[in-house]
Amino acid sequence: MLENHVLEIDEGLVTDIHQKPYSETIRLDDCCLVPSFVNAHAHLEFSDLARPFPFEGSFTGWIRELLEYRDRRRNSLADLVMGGLFELRHTGSAAVGEILTGNLNPADYRDHSDFPVSSVVFREIIGLLPESHEEQLHLAKQHLDRFRPHEDDDPFAEQATCTSGGLSPHAPYTVQMQLFEQLVSLAGNRKAPVAVHLAETEAELQLLSRQTGEFRDLLERRELWRKGLFAKNGSPLDYLQLLRNVSRALIIHGNYLNNNELNYIANHPNMTLIYCPRTHRSFGHYDHPWERLLQLGGQVAIGTDGRSSNPDLSMWNELRFLKEKSPRATDQQLLHMGTTAGARALQLPEFGSLKPGASASLNIIRRAESTQSLFAHENDLIGTMIRGQWIRSPV
Numbered sequence: 001m002l003e004n005h006v007l008e009i010d011e012g013l014v015t016d017i018h019q020k021p022y023s024e025t026i027r028l029d030d031c032c033l034v035p036s037f038v039n040a041h042a043h044l045e046f047s048d049l050a051r052p053f054p055f056e057g058s059f060t061g062w063i064r065e066l067l068e069y070r071d072r073r074r075n076s077l078a079d080l081v082m083g084g085l086f087e088l089r090h091t092g093s094a095a096v097g098e099i100l101t102g103n104l105n106p107a108d109y110r111d112h113s114d115f116p117v118s119s120v121v122f123r124e125i126i127g128l129l130p131e132s133h134e135e136q137l138h139l140a141k142q143h144l145d146r147f148r149p150h151e152d153d154d155p156f157a158e159q160a161t162c163t164s165g166g167l168s169p170h171a172p173y174t175v176q177m178q179l180f181e182q183l184v185s186l187a188g189n190r191k192a193p194v195a196v197h198l199a200e201t202e203a204e205l206q207l208l209s210r211q212t213g214e215f216r217d218l219l220e221r222r223e224l225w226r227k228g229l230f231a232k233n234g235s236p237l238d239y240l241q242l243l244r245n246v247s248r249a250l251i252i253h254g255n256y257l258n259n260n261e262l263n264y265i266a267n268h269p270n271m272t273l274i275y276c277p278r279t280h281r282s283f284g285h286y287d288h289p290w291e292r293l294l295q296l297g298g299q300v301a302i303g304t305d306g307r308s309s310n311p312d313l314s315m316w317n318e319l320r321f322l323k324e325k326s327p328r329a330t331d332q333q334l335l336h337m338g339t340t341a342g343a344r345a346l347q348l349p350e351f352g353s354l355k356p357g358a359s360a361s362l363n364i365i366r367r368a369e370s371t372q373s374l375f376a377h378e379n380d381l382i383g384t385m386i387r388g389q390w391i392r393s394p395v
């Protein structure tokens with residue numbers, strides 16, 4: 001933490017940080033300047049929901065509610081995305097890892113705004129039965145043609161469009177292993193990041209290891225069950241191993257990863273575990289393994305998930321919730337997970353830090369007198385700047 005410093009900004013970039021006298025300053029007492037938040041996992045298609053779908057003990061029951069809502073909603077997908085981006089911008093996030101379930105274009109993410117949120121758009125792919133694989137693979141290719149992946153050797157290319165593309169084979173219970181492999185190999189060839197929901201529930205582990213339980217029932221009811229769809233004695237590790245060669249892999253939730261699997265993630269720097277604290281709480285899961293992964297030297301970033309399981313898309317609320325739930329978490333850990341780790345996972349090097357050359361995307365947090373932590377509930381987010389433009393000015 002630097003005290004009493006001047007941060008100079010020009011044309012959307014941080015140009016200098018120093019303690020020299022400077023004439024054009026905005027003085028901010030009792031405030032901390034931090035990089036903009038990076039929301040590493042969201043489903044913007046649910047941004048019109050006033051409250052999450054209630055969880056009544058059955059994960060597949062919750063999925064059923066979500067599918068019914070999708071069938072009856074009136075708003076267009078593009079409008080829902082717009083609503084989500086607006087909320088992100090006004091709650092301090094400059095970038096998002098978004099899961100897209102339809103066919104939108106980069107222009108749909110431009111937000112009709114001079115300071116759009118950077119969106120890494122992961123096309124969600126679902127395909128269990130072999131006859132669906134070809135079509136799903138085609139959709140994935142089309143998406144990557146439309147949304148050019150963001151390449152590490154050209155870190156600022158993304159700024160021109162503020163969008164880049166990735167793939168999201170949804171989860172082991174919706175994507176058959178062969179298709180999963182093909183999607184991962186396509187992403188690898190295109191240097192595109194991959195996001196996958198993994199080890200989210202105990203029921204998922206049961207399906208993979210023994211092909212029984214509530215997911216088996218769900219697949220049978222939807223006429224998607226067939227003998228031989230899953231290998232015997234499968235586990236999340238089988239999927240992690242397939243992800244070892246992609247440029248970035250975002251392991252979403254990972255609530256039930258075992259020590260062996262956490263070790264595997266820690267030993268693969270291309271992998272980041274994405275923890276969604278309030279969603280984790282709303283499904284009543286046991287303790288999340290994020291601290292164990294950090295101890296092993298792995299990367300953890302934070303996401304809000306969608307409004308289908310969380311009351312809002314605010315990373316500020318998410319981080320303050322996590323501080324309250326895990327008082328031992330340090331400001332540095334929380335800040336890293338809410339900014340730098342997400343930017344790294346999404347291949348957006350211009351975000352997640354405040355140093356000369358970085359994007360002038362930042363938040364201003366006013367610390368209440370009584371608080372020790374930056375993420376105490378009494379503190380306020382009083383200003384947000386994205387790419388050098390005030391979204392909300394503190395003065």
Ligand SMILES: [Zn+2]
Binds near residue numbers: 042043305
């Ligand atoms: Zn999700």
